[in-house]
Amino acid sequence: MVQVRDGPRVRARESILIAIGAVVVTALAGAALLLAGGYDPLAAAGAMLRGAFGSWGAFTSITLVRSVPLILAGLAVALAFQAGVWNIGAEGQLYAGAIAAVWVGLVGGALPGVVLVPLVLLAALGAGCLWAVVPTVMRVRLGVGEVITTILMNFVGIYLAAYMVHGPLQEARGVFPQTDAIAEAARLPKLLPGSRLHLGFAIAVVLAVTLAMVLSRSRVGFQIRAVGASEAAARVSGQIDTRRVLVGTFLLSGAIAGLAGGVEVSGLTYALYENLSPGWGYTAIAVALLAGLNPLGVLVTGVLFGALQAGAGAMQRDAGIPAAWVGVVEALVILAVLGLDRVRRLRGEGA
Amino acid sequence: MSAAEFTLFLEAAVRLGIPLALAALGETISERSGVINIGLEGSIIAGALGGALGALAFQSAGMGVMTGAMAGCAVALVFAAFVIGLGADQIITGTAVTLGGLGMTGAIYQARFGATGTELSLPTLQALPIPVLDRIPLVGSALFAQAPTAYLAYALAPALWYFLFRTPWGLELRAVGEAPDAAKAAGVKVRWIRFFATLTGGILAGVAGAHLTLAHAGTFAEGMSAGKGFIAIAVVVLGRWNPILVLFAALFFGAASALQFFLQALGLDLPYQLFLALPYVLTLAALSGWVGRARAPAALALPWESE
Numbered sequence: 148m149v150q151v152r153d154g155p156r157v158r159a160r161e162s163i164l165i166a167i168g169a170v171v172v173t174a175l176a177g178a179a180l181l182l183a184g185g186y187d188p189l190a191a192a193g194a195m196l197r198g199a200f201g202s203w204g205a206f207t208s209i210t211l212v213r214s215v216p217l218i219l220a221g222l223a224v225a226l227a228f229q230a231g232v233w234n235i236g237a238e239g240q241l242y243a244g245a246i247a248a249v250w251v252g253l254v255g256g257a258l259p260g261v262v263l264v265p266l267v268l269l270a271a272l273g274a275g276c277l278w279a280v281v282p283t284v285m286r287v288r289l290g291v292g293e294v295i296t297t298i299l300m301n302f303v304g305i306y307l308a309a310y311m312v313h314g315p316l317q318e319a320r321g322v323f324p325q326t327d328a329i330a331e332a333a334r335l336p337k338l339l340p341g342s343r344l345h346l347g348f349a350i351a352v353v354l355a356v357t358l359a360m361v362l363s364r365s366r367v368g369f370q371i372r373a374v375g376a377s378e379a380a381a382r383v384s385g386q387i388d389t390r391r392v393l394v395g396t397f398l399l400s401g402a403i404a405g406l407a408g409g410v411e412v413s414g415l416t417y418a419l420y421e422n423l424s425p426g427w428g429y430t431a432i433a434v435a436l437l438a439g440l441n442p443l444g445v446l447v448t449g450v451l452f453g454a455l456q457a458g459a460g461a462m463q464r465d466a467g468i469p470a471a472w473v474g475v476v477e478a479l480v481i482l483a484v485l486g487l488d489r490v491r492r493l494r495g496e497g498a
Numbered sequence: 499m500s501a502a503e504f505t506l507f508l509e510a511a512v513r514l515g516i517p518l519a520l521a522a523l524g525e526t527i528s529e530r531s532g533v534i535n536i537g538l539e540g541s542i543i544a545g546a547l548g549g550a551l552g553a554l555a556f557q558s559a560g561m562g563v564m565t566g567a568m569a570g571c572a573v574a575l576v577f578a579a580f581v582i583g584l585g586a587d588q589i590i591t592g593t594a595v596t597l598g599g600l601g602m603t604g605a606i607y608q609a610r611f612g613a614t615g616t617e618l619s620l621p622t623l624q625a626l627p628i629p630v631l632d633r634i635p636l637v638g639s640a641l642f643a644q645a646p647t648a649y650l651a652y653a654l655a656p657a658l659w660y661f662l663f664r665t666p667w668g669l670e671l672r673a674v675g676e677a678p679d680a681a682k683a684a685g686v687k688v689r690w691i692r693f694f695a696t697l698t699g700g701i702l703a704g705v706a707g708a709h710l711t712l713a714h715a716g717t718f719a720e721g722m723s724a725g726k727g728f729i730a731i732a733v734v735v736l737g738r739w740n741p742i743l744v745l746f747a748a749l750f751f752g753a754a755s756a757l758q759f760f761l762q763a764l765g766l767d768l769p770y771q772l773f774l775a776l777p778y779v780l781t782l783a784a785l786s787g788w789v790g791r792a793r794a795p796a797a798l799a800l801p802w803e804s805e
Contacts, residue, residue: 184609233589235536281782291785292794294536294589295735298728299778306775314769432593469608471720474601481594482576485586 161491162439166448169437169483176479181468190466198461199454208343212415214453216241216427218351219407221434221445222358223275227400229362229440231375232393236282236297237404238428239304240275244405246311247274248412249419252329253316260332267333267413268350268406275405276398278304283397287390293397301428309421316419325420335414345414351446354403358442371396404428425456426474433477436484452477501636507753507760508640512648513714515752517542517706519651521730522737522744523658524702529734530662531695532675532797536592537577539727540599541570541700545707547603550620550718551610553711559623563647563708570704571697573599578696582689585801596727604720623647623713645713647705654702655745662741671695675795678802688802703727732781739795754780 178188199210220237227234247270255263282296311317312324319327335346362368373381374392381387407427412419434452438444455477459470521538528535535541545566552565577595580586611618627643634642662668671691673681678688706726711718733751737744758773 184605235589235593285782285786289786291735294534295728295732296782296785298725299732299782302725302778303775303782306771306778310769310771310775313771426597429593429597432590433597436590469605471601471604471608474597475605476601478594478598478601481590481597482580485580485591485594486584489584489586 158439159441159444162441162444165439165484165487165491166437166444168487169480170451172483172487173476173479176483177476180475186466186468191462191468194462194465194468195455195458197458197465199458201461204342205457207339209457210454211348211450212343212345212453213456214450215345215347215351215414216407216411216424217430217434217452217456218355218445218449219347219410220404220427220431221438221449222351222355222442223400223402223404223407224431225435225438225440225442225445226358226362226371226403227396228435229375230371230392230396231378232286232397232400233292233294234279234282234297234397234400234404235294235432236279236300236401236428237407237431238424238426239297239301240278240401240404241408241411241424241428242304242308243274243278243408244271245408245412245419245423246308246316247271247405248333248409249311249316249326249329252333252413252417253327255333256330258332260334263330263332264335264413267329268409271405271409271412272402273405275408276402278405279398279401283394283401286397287394308419308423312420318418323420326418328417329413333413334417335410343415345410347410347414350406350410351449354406355442355446362442367392404431430456430477433481437480503760505636505640507756508637509643510756510759511749511753512640512644513752514755515749516644516648516651517709517714517726518730518733518751519655519745519748520647520706520709521699521703521727522733522748523651523654523741524699524706525730525734526737526739526741526744527658527662527671528692528695528699529798530675530739530795531671531692532678532795532800532802533578533581533692533696533699534588534592534731534799535574535577535696535699536589536728536731537573537595537599538592538699538703538730539596539723539725540577541573541595541703542707542710542727542730543599543603543721543723544573545570545704546711546722547607547707547718548704549708550618550711552708553620554618557621559621559712562621562712563623563705566708566711567701567704570702570707571700574697574700574703577700578693581801582692582696585803587801588799600721600723607718607720618717620712620716620718622716623709645709647709647713650705651745651748655741658741672795675797678797692802703730706730729777729781732785735794736781736784750784751777751781 181188181191200206220241223237248267251267251270255266282293285291285296286293312326316326318325338344370387370392373387374389378389382389430452434445434448437448455473459473462468463470521542525538548569549562549566553559553562577591580591581588623645625643626646631642632638670686674688674691682688733747734744736747754777
């Protein structure tokens with residue numbers, strides 16, 4: 148999908164065209180499926196738009212808040228895919244980050260916020276990175292593909308979180324399978340007064356801009372893209388230590404996905420519970436692909452998918468359409484991107 | 499563990515391993531042709547719902563297995579259209595198909611039965627004991643008093659092995675997975691073989707899904723495939739792309755899952771959630787240890803276009 152030979156600007160323009168096309172195709176295909184199911188697509192779209200963008204409060208407190216973990220996990224996936232690392236494990240890495248963040252937030256209550264918040268986020272980064280170590284080693288040392296291993300690690304992460312909230316980290320009352328709320332000092336400040344939007348959104352924006360700069364302007368960024376375009380070519384060029392690039396990118400991707408879990412916990416939920424993530428790690432793949440693996444694009448597509456999730460609730464309430472429908476829309480988006488990308492390549496070859 | 503407990507353990511291992519075996523055997527065929535179908539999960543959940551709906555409509559569990567197979571095949575058809583028709587990336591397409599399958603079945607189920615998760619009363623696949631064999635001490639009732647879908651898995655493993663390694667069609671299929679360009683030069687229809695191999699995988703994944711609803715749970719629940727499609731893909735690697743080893747690898751995973759009931763029954767107070775994670779950890783360990791550098795089909799996951 149990623150080609151080094153095109154200039155970044157050409158690729159950006161094509162990616163935007165593909166993304167817009169994919170959204171249109173998805174809307175049409177989704178409407179057709181809804182009609183076939185006996186629903187009113189216009190009512191569905193109306194309910195969804197009202198739920199996601201209907202008011203400033205809905206936009207900031209629901210849509211943007213929902214988009215934070217999607218942007219962060221989307222950045223993790225985009226970075227890995229750029230290097231040709233098929234990290235399907237953002238979900239597990241996210242849970243690892245959330246567990247570590249909650250733990251630090253619970254035990255570090257005596258520390259002041261300026262110390263504790265960075266510690267919480269560092270713990271999340273570290274745990275996410277740690278969660279990527281096993282698949283990384285298995286790929287680089289043993290030649291076992293990372294698709295399967297990252298997916299297996301997802302299940303281990305989800306069950307580990309379930310164990311934590313039933314066992315060692317369960318709330319003091321011992322009633323519900325959840326942790327106690329983390330210390331006040333471990334919580335991310337709110338960005339806007341009266342809104343649920345927290346500092347995590349700003350972190351996501353800064354990280355996206357940083358990654359975009361690194362990928363497009365720096366030597367490391369070029370190496371990552373070169374390995375992603377062709378690992379063999381990058382290796383025989385003799386100028387790139389492909390193994391180091393693979394390992395570094397894989398671990399950094401895991402760390403960013405872990406951060407997504409930590410930010411969610413310290414910015415919004417303040418506690419860990421089972422099913423914290425409704426599959427953000429998988430949705431992140433759609434987010435990253437629709438963005439053409441471009442970190443700045445991920446900001447836009449992350450908000451778009453945040454809106455989709457925010458609107459799904461309203462759609463179920465007002466138009467009677469099951470919220471599970473969101474999964475279908477995500478699938479349609481990915482398939483539309485793949486289809487349009489194929490059309491682009493065919494036209495490129497013809498020209 | 500007493501003999502009776504061991505028999506119960508084995509029975510649970512087989513019961514939990516069979517859906518994995520069916521899906522993994524199909525995936526073996528498709529991977530041997532060079533197609534890794536991460537969308538297997540989508541086929542399984544479609545087979546589960548398709549099986550439930552078919553069994554309800556026809557009031558027959560056997561018909562449910564048929565409709566489940568068709569539903570699994572339909573999902574694989576979408577995957578094949580993008581991967582083989584358009585040459586799209588297999589991993590990404592598979593992820594999309596899984597997301598779509600889970601979403602679509604959830605939406606259909608909620609639309610049809612309401613959002614509350616009603617227990618369906620389905621006609622179920624009854625255990626079909628095989629005379630004489632089910633009397634074998636220790637293992638007889640565990641292996642030979644299962645649902646008919648289990649016998650399908652037992653029979654398919656050697657049959658697919660024979661097909662892959664002893665017939666000219668099997669040779670062609672493996673050639674397509676190893677060196678599609680050379681196969682094409684030798685006059686083999688690469689796309690058609692990959693297409694049919696992928697659909698075979700979808701059909702068997704659909705049967706696996708129908709087994710989950712009709713022989714196992716007796717009802718449908720959203721997301722009840724619970725990652726079995728992904729585990730089946732790991733099972734294929736564990737079984738080194740050899741149908742007979744794949745059957746045993748699936749039963750190994752079933753045994754790892756069954757272990758939790760028995761360690762609990764033995765009074766070991768180990769946390770339930772860690773037992774749920776155990777099979778995944780064991781599979782990771784097995785992938786990194788025993789498999790070593792077992793070689794995947796050379797052209798696996800690579801899109802192929804004829805020049």
